[in-house]
Amino acid sequence: MIRCGYCGHEFAEEEGIKGCGKCGKPCRSVRCPRCFYENPPEPAVVKKLKKVFGKNS
Numbered sequence: 001m002i003r004c005g006y007c008g009h010e011f012a013e014e015e016g017i018k019g020c021g022k023c024g025k026p027c028r029s030v031r032c033p034r035c036f037y038e039n040p041p042e043p044a045v046v047k048k049l050k051k052v053f054g055k056n057s
């Protein structure tokens, strides 16, 4: 799941709009389907940390 950094909307990665459409190369950012905020791709390290600390959520 991705949480939009702007509006806080949570959506699945495949639900988001991939790519910024501006940079012309495979862009890894994912746009929020609600507010179109461009969320930067989440580094793998952060995902790992979330797994470790996200057990009580």
Ligand SMILES: [Zn+2]
Residues within 6 Å of the ligand: 004, 005, 006, 007, 008, 009, 032, 033, 034, 035, 036, 037
């Ligand atoms: Zn949003």
